[in-house]
Amino acid sequence: MSQPAAAALAQLVERAEALAYDVEYSAVRAWKERHPGALAIGFVPVWAPRELIAACGALPVGVVGGGDKVEIIKGDACYQSYVCHLPRSVVELGLNGRLDCLDGMLFPSICDVIRNLSGVWKLLFPNKLSHYLDLPQDFDPEIGGDFFRAELAQLVELLVARGARRPTPASWRQAITEHNENRHLVEELHALRREQPWRVPTSEAYVVARAGCVLPATEHSALLRDYLALVRAVPRAPLDNARVVVAGAFCEQPPLDLLKTLERAGCYIVGDDFLLAPRFVRADVPLEGDPLAAIANTWLAHAQPHASVWTRAGTKGDDLVALARKAGAEGVLFAAPSFCDPALLDQPMQEAACGRAGLPHMHFKYSENSGQFQGIREQAGTFADAIKLWSGA
Amino acid sequence: MNDSIHKEPSMLRQKELIGGHYRKLARAKEAGLKSAYTFVPGNLTELLLAFDVLPVLPEINALQSAMRGKSAEYIAKAEKLGQSEDVCTYVKCDYGMMKSGNVGPTGERLPDPDLLLLSYTGCFTFLKWFELLREEYKAPTVMLHVPYQGDGAATREMRDYVVKQLRRVVIPALEKVTGKRYDEDRLRHILALSAQAEEDFVAVFRAARNRPSPIDAYFGGVYYIGPIFTAFRGTQAAVDYYRMLRAEVDARVAAGAGPLTPDGPMPREKYRLVVEGPPNWTSFHEFWRMFHEEGAVVVASTYTKVGGVYEDGFRHDPARPLESLAEYCLGCYTNHNLPARADRIARYVQDYEADGFLIHSVKSCDSFSAGQLVILRDVEQKTGRAGAFIESDLVDPRYFAASNVKNRLESYLQMIDQQRRGATACAR
Known part of the structure; x- marks a missing residue:
């Protein structure tokens, strides 16, 4: 093993993890x-026009929740027990002043909880910009496209104001240019992880990707370049x-220990829907x-099929099966946050599609x-064992 | 309602209307009539009627199933088929009903849809719901995306977007399914009837400003919204119904009478409340009884605005048919942002001289529920009155804990009493 490269890799991952989970921003x-x-x-x-924000000289900042780094007290006072966890940790971060460095927040259309969080933000932080970004569900450039362009133009005006x-x-x-390069x-x-998952553990790739939430695109791109060079150098x-695909974890993020648990249980995660912002649109x-x-x-032509977007053609789950095929996956782990409507309502249809595809x-x-992940470890371990023992038998 | 209780003519008329609609649906295929499944918020009933298409409203089917005591069985069936315990019970109830033979509230089978018309207004779950129905029915599906009033207003760009979709997507889909050409003059005529009914509808709910209130604007209100929010807006039958209802309400005002309840006329009005959120349907009458037995009348509610907010002056306008339909869709209550919702509740408390307000938060509905605790505090600040917070569900009986709900309501009413005594003491 190349000791200097391994040490540099460990250092880089450590730095990325610190950036990814720094709730002080x-x-x-x-x-x-x-x-x-x-x-x-x-x-x-799941997505925001980062290019637009950057073109206005501003820093786009991905706010993906406090994970297990924040004790939730005030956030719980704002949400009932049957609402998912993400909004309560985002509100907690806001009310504790950790998001004071942000001059505004965008809430893209993904579900009613995030939609209403835009209103909660207006009520709790009346002096900050809070904007709901309604992504089009009509995909005709002359219909949805015109509307979406007007939405984006309005966003520019809000930022300028x-x-x-x-x-x-x-x-x-x-x-x-910078965001295309970052994409x-x-x-x-992700391609390297699909091809050689042993080189790119998801628990590493995840923190490297998540560090991009708080960095300008150029700095994140430099981090990615360094990481890719090092993992190629370290045997x-x-x-x-x-080989599995994880589906359903696109909004409230899975704890890092959960990802490590899945890997320890014998899974290579060769496809996922974590941290979609830089890869939601699959084209320059x-x-x-x-x-x-x-x-x-x-966006209209190349946004990936997603639970938050109307499935305009084909059958729900076809895209997931295609993703699994492309990644050479042997199975799919549906990992949804509790009370996540988009993920949980999609799941039965996607499971049916997986069933049809074998x-x-x-x-x-x-x-x-x-x-606590012991139960998941046992479940995932049994699943991985079953695949290795019985698939293709 | 209890059959031994006197029923006013409008109640009987409504029962006939809705029963007739379900009977027509049951015979739709043999009569050569087309049906479209769609939703209450942002419904395009007038446009459907202009094509002689019968609307079927899955969320109404779900609540009807709950009131008939069938929802638990349907939800269990849906969960057995893989639906999560965490998600909307309207969806699961409807899905379970479909998987159990799609038998409607009159005991007759509902027709499979000729068109799934997804009017995507104010509720994300609608989108998932119709993806699920499309998989099951393999029916043509059309999506009308109605933008959310995130910044508190419907803009011209939003309206134009909806109109374009109506013109280029929805109408061609209806033409294809029915084989009929779009007839704008016919739509104008239907919209004119809508506007007539809407005038009387607004007057009925505004009557709750009287003391005593002649109506209960929540529990009674859900009956009053029935025809106009479902299949009858734009019909002469709806015009006649609301004229009849208004006359009855005016008569109660003149007589100084309170609302009718399932247990008879409410004897005295002791508390005037505003309610935010949908009702529980599995124990609807029990829930109502908890209020009227205490002398609590709901003088204004937000739930009765989910199928359209008319009190601010909106009326369907035959002179601007598609623009008017777009503005209607954009204006439904759950398409308003949270600050606008909080402002409306605070305004109700003032305008209807309410003693307090209560939020009924339902597990199933994030569109209503997510953020309601923040709304509660905002309305408290705006009105200077403490609010109450009660939790249950729409159609899942497992989440209606009667004693808990009753305790909270009674505690809240006692608090109002204490405040009154305190105010009286201060006045002395």
């Missing part, structure tokens, strides 16, 4: 100190693990033409602050 605060007067704009899963700079052709070009690198990370032996935003229309139309599958639920 120190990297954002440091960026704001380096960019006096510039805005930092948070967004919750808060002190962001009005985008220029040069700032658009730079922001779109490529994130995809390269790691393949294990006889089952073109540099030519009207940038707002370019973002809108790229893909083994199992399901479990979690919360972002779950701390």
Whole structure:
């Protein structure tokens, strides 16, 4: 083993983990100190127009919840027990001042809880920008596209009204270029994991990807490049693990220990829907033409099939089966956060699709602050064993 | 309602209307009539009627199943088929009913849909619900995306987006399914009837500003919204019904009478409340009784605005048919953001001179429920009155704990009494 590379890799992963789970948002605060007067704009899963925010000279910040790093007290006073965990930890972070570094928050349409969180934010933080970003459910460029472009234009005006700079052709070009590049690198990370999962444990790839929530695209791209170079340099032996896709964990994020548990249980996670923001749209935003229309139309044409988006054609679950096939997966783990309507309502239809395709599958639920994984480990271990013992027999 | 209790003509008329609709649905296929499944918020009843299409409303089927004591069985069936215990029980009840033969409230089978018209207004779950139904029925499906009023207003861009979808997506789909051409003059005529009924509808609910209130605007209100929120808006039958209802309510005002309840006329009005959130349907009459036995009358409710907010002046407008339908869809209560919802509740408390407000939070419905505790505090600040918070569910009887609900309500009413005594003492 290359000792220096292994040490550098360990250091990089440690740094990424610190960034990914820093509930003080120190990297954002440091960026704001380096960019006096510039805005930092948070967004919750699953997608936001990061290029647009960056073109306005602002830092897009992914807010994916407090995980198990935050004790929830005030957040629980805002939500009933039958609402998922993410909004309560986001509210907790907000009420404890940890999100003070953010000048605004975007709430993309994903479900009613996130939609209503936009209103909760308006009531709790009346002096901050809080904006619900309604993503189109009509995919005709002349219908949904026109609407979406108008939505994005409104967002520019809202940011400018808060002190962001009005985008220029040069700032658009730079922001779109940087985010296209970031998208490529994130995809390269996932492609390498699909091809050689023993080189890229999900527990590492996840924190490297999640660090991007608090970094400008260029800095995150540099981190990704370094990570990809190091994991290619450090020899790691393949294990006889089952290759699985994890589905349903796109909003409230799974605890890192849960991912480690799945790996220890004998699973290579070769596909997932964690942290979708940089890979939700599966194509570059073109540099030519009207940038707002370019973002809108790229989204319309290339947004990945998702629980938050109307399934316009085909059968629900076809995309998941295709993803599993592409990843060479032998099974699917449905991992949904408790009370997550989009994931849980999709699940029976997706399970049926897996059944039709002959893909083994199992399901479990979690919360972002779950701390006990023994049951899941046993379940996942049995599932992985069954795949290895009986698949293709 | 208890059969021994006097029923006003409007009640009997409504029963005939709704029963007739279900009978028509049961015979739709043999009569050559088309049906479209759609939802109450943002429903396009006038447009469907312009194509002679019969609406079927799955959430109404679910609540009817609950009131008939069938929902537990249907939900169990859906969960057995893989639906999570965490998700909306309307969906599971409807799905379970479909898997049990799709028998409607009159005991007759509902037709399979010729069209699934997803009017996506104010509820994310609608989208998942119709993806599920599409898988089951393999019926043509059309999506009408109605943007949410996230910043507190419906913009021109939102309206234009909805109109474009109506013109280029929804109407062509209806033409294809029915084989009929879109007739805008016919739609205008239907919309004119809607507007007539809407005038009387608003007057009925506004009558609750009287003391005593002649209506219960929540428990009684859900009956009053029945025709206009479902299959009858835009019909002469709805115009006649609301005229009849308004006359009855006016007569009660003139007589100084309170609301009718399932147990008879409410003898005295002791508390005036505003209620946010949908009712529980599995124990609907028991829930209502907890209020009226204490002399509590609901003078305004938000649930009765889910199928349209008319009190601010909106009326369907025959001069602007598609624009008017778009504005209707955008304006439904659950399409309003939380600050607007809180403002409306606070306004109700003031305008209807309520003693307090109560939030009935249901497990099933994130659209209503997520954020209600923040609404509670905001309304408390705005009105200076403490609110009550009660939890149960829409159609899952496992989540209706009667003694718990009753205790909370009684405690709240006692608190109002104490405040009154305190206010009286201060006045001395």
